[in-house]
Amino acid sequence: MTSESSHNADVTGSNGAGNAVGQANQRSDGGAAAGTVSVTGTGSAEATPDLMVVSIGVECRADSVAAAWSRAGTSSDAVASTFRRHGVAGGDIRTTGLNVRADLVWREGEGQSVTGYVAASSLTVSLRTPGSASAAISEAVEAGGNDVRLNGLDLTFADDAGVRARAREAAWLDALRSAEQFARLASARLGRVLSITDTVSQPPVPLPRMQRASSVETLAVEAGETSVSVAIRVVWELEY
Numbered sequence: 001m002t003s004e005s006s007h008n009a010d011v012t013g014s015n016g017a018g019n020a021v022g023q024a025n026q027r028s029d030g031g032a033a034a035g036t037v038s039v040t041g042t043g044s045a046e047a048t049p050d051l052m053v054v055s056i057g058v059e060c061r062a063d064s065v066a067a068a069w070s071r072a073g074t075s076s077d078a079v080a081s082t083f084r085r086h087g088v089a090g091g092d093i094r095t096t097g098l099n100v101r102a103d104l105v106w107r108e109g110e111g112q113s114v115t116g117y118v119a120a121s122s123l124t125v126s127l128r129t130p131g132s133a134s135a136a137i138s139e140a141v142e143a144g145g146n147d148v149r150l151n152g153l154d155l156t157f158a159d160d161a162g163v164r165a166r167a168r169e170a171a172w173l174d175a176l177r178s179a180e181q182f183a184r185l186a187s188a189r190l191g192r193v194l195s196i197t198d199t200v201s202q203p204p205v206p207l208p209r210m211q212r213a214s215s216v217e218t219l220a221v222e223a224g225e226t227s228v229s230v231a232i233r234v235v236w237e238l239e240y
Helices: 065-085 130-147 161-185
Strands: 002-014 035-047 051-062 093-107 111-127 148-156 189-201 209-212 219-222 226-239
Touching: 035 161, 051 065, 051 093, 051 130, 065 093, 065 111, 065 130, 111 130, 111 148, 130 148, 161 189, 161 226
Parallel strands: none
Antiparallel strands: 002 035, 035 226, 051 111, 051 148, 093 111, 189 226, 209 219
């Protein structure tokens, strides 16, 4: 778990000699003015992704719409069936694209002409055991043959609550350290927390490193680690 300081702060209040420093907030009980310090803290935590989302599809050309459509359906079914054989639940396989278009060419003196038809279908597959994903993907590609288009892989978390909580704790400690320093510099001490807001971000995950295993004709997918970052803005009351 790592954290980094932004050291972003706004301090308002009064100093020990009674000279105004920034804008003071008058207390409702008529006592001495109370100030505030607003700090942004950042933190991040890393964990190994436990979910791989694969975008895979087929694209088939034929002389007629019916033939292209039929061939695309057969290839897509073969791809989906392969994932099911690897234990992927039906709810984790969904169709995300389906279209048929004319394949057009331009010829001088003739204009556009139709040379055939292209049917395309795409699936989004959630693989919840990334360790065995490479075998499932390779077999799916083989099942679809030359019609298959592997569009990409995304590594993420089925539930990122745990790693997000660790990142938030790191961000809190970062904000607290900064706020305590600013309070000392202002000859004050931290009082109660007045407000907290946070922002969670997961940076874009690079395409996982893939390498061909020499003993079997599959691609080994290495998940590595993914970082989740949290930024929190905390406002404390300053007590003088």
